[in-house]
Amino acid sequence: MRAAAVRAGSLVGVVPVSGCRLSADLTAAYLDRLRLSAAEVSEPTLQSLCRLQAAHISLVAYENLDSHAGERGAPLPPPRLDPVASAERVALRRRGGYCFVLVDAFAALLTSLGFVVSLHTAGVGESPLAAEKWGNHIVLLVHLGERRFVSDVGLGDGPLRPFELREHAWEEDGYAFRLEATGASTWHFTHHPLGSFRGFDFCLSSSAASAREFGEYHAFYWSHPDxxxxxxxxxxxxxxxxxxxxxxxxxxxxxxxxxxxxxxxxxxxxxxxxxxxxxxxxxxxxxxxxxxxxxxxxxxxxxxxxxxxxxxxxxxxxxx
Missing domain, CATH: 3.30.1120 (Arylsulfatase, C-terminal domain)
Structure with missing residues (x-):
């Protein structure tokens, strides 16, 4: 697991992703999967983002089925971390996945709809995060003018709505969440005590050009016996x-x-x-x-x- 750790992305600072737009047909199929019309998300606004994230989290399952679907429960080959392949998995095959796959797909959809997004290294666990856990999660940041929002569709039981990058606590449907700055460029999200994980750290001192930078953790998660x-x-x-x-x-x-x-x-x-x-x-x-x-x-x-x-x-x- 330590060998798979990703402490920093390949790009210095907060750098938006580029070159991951989906075709018009695949974008339309993705929106159909989310039961949204193009008119409902025609502008890259906070309202559109809230609609997209709520639909994604409530309709696209967090799941690990392919890791147990091979002969005698062995894992199938891991899916490629590629924006188009991940979007096709969700939109055409009507499947879900975990953080790397789901965030990869959603980032491509948002970019195709005109949103500006960046990807950042993160890690699920208690803060301060152990070194070997950095890179076991990926955080998607959406830039709306001067405001920035974490839009995480890869948590399984996280917030249904995007949350702004500022220190605050909030509630959704009886669940209590909190976001705190832990350093000049590091943040910690605290989950509700009933959550399937305690929280996660993420860092904005660097950005990932794509989800492929998390490939080693992806391979470990998908098929390693541990x-x-x-x-x-x-x-x-x-x-x-x-x-x-x-x-x-x-x-x-x-x-x-x-x-x-x-x-x-x-x-x-x-x-x-x-x-x-x-x-x-x-x-x-x-x-x-x-x-x-x-x-x-x-x-x-x-x-x-x-x-x-x-x-x-x-x-x-x-x-x-």
Whole structure:
């Protein structure tokens, strides 16, 4: 993991990305995936950005399914970190991904719609961030005149709306968030205690020319046996506009929200491949049209194996 760390991007300072515009057809397909019309986001404004981010986070799942869809649960080859390829994955294959893939795609969409964006090295973890964790996340900054906003579609259960680059605390749907400056060019985002991570640091002293600069961390996350995405089993998350976060971890579908007495409520537990695939399709907007039947079966078997292991562990804890 230390070898994969990215402490700084290749460009000094805050430098907007260039050369990642999508074709008109792919842009239209992407907006269709987000259930937005071109007229609704015709100008690169804060209102348009809020619409785009809310739609993306609520319709494009944070997921790691390809890391478990190969033979006997092995990972499939990692997707290329390329703006067009990432956008095609979301728009045409109707899939999701994690931070590197989702931010890569969204940055290309925003640029194609006339927004000015920059990419920055970040790391999920407690602040101050351990050296080996720098580069395990990528932050997208949107420039609107003199104001700058973090627009992060790659967190799984983060804010539904972009947040301005200034020290402040705010709430969304019962979740409390905070952004603090920790240095001349470093910032820390603090998640709600119910979040799937505690927070992340990011640095604006440099910029990345593209998501490809995070390729080594991408490769580690996707296929290394010690990667949390491999250890956890199949996981999907989606922030919902109605209430809280939908999370499918292995076989158990839950809705997480601070308003629930225990912080979450169980909706369903899949007991067959058909039930599990139905949960993915119905709750995470993913028809899985790009995965043949044998890979869908591998996913179910991976989910069931991890779920059974968790049940055995829980039973062991409860035994006298």
């Amino acid at each position: 990667s949390p995405y491999r250890v956890s089993g199949p996981v999907l998350q989606r922030v919902t506009p109605e209430r809280g976060v939908l999370t499918l971890r292995c076989c158990t579908l839950r809705r997480v929200h601070p308003g629930f007495p225990a912080g979450s409520t169980t909706i369903a537990v899949a007991t067959s491949a058909d039930e599990w695939l139905a949960l993915v399709r119905e709750h995470f907007c993913m028809p899985l049209i790009d995965l043949p039947p044998e890979q869908q079966t591998s996913l179910w078997l991976s989910a069931k194996t991890k779920h059974d292991a968790w049940l055995a562990q829980e039973c062991g804890r409860e035994a006298p």
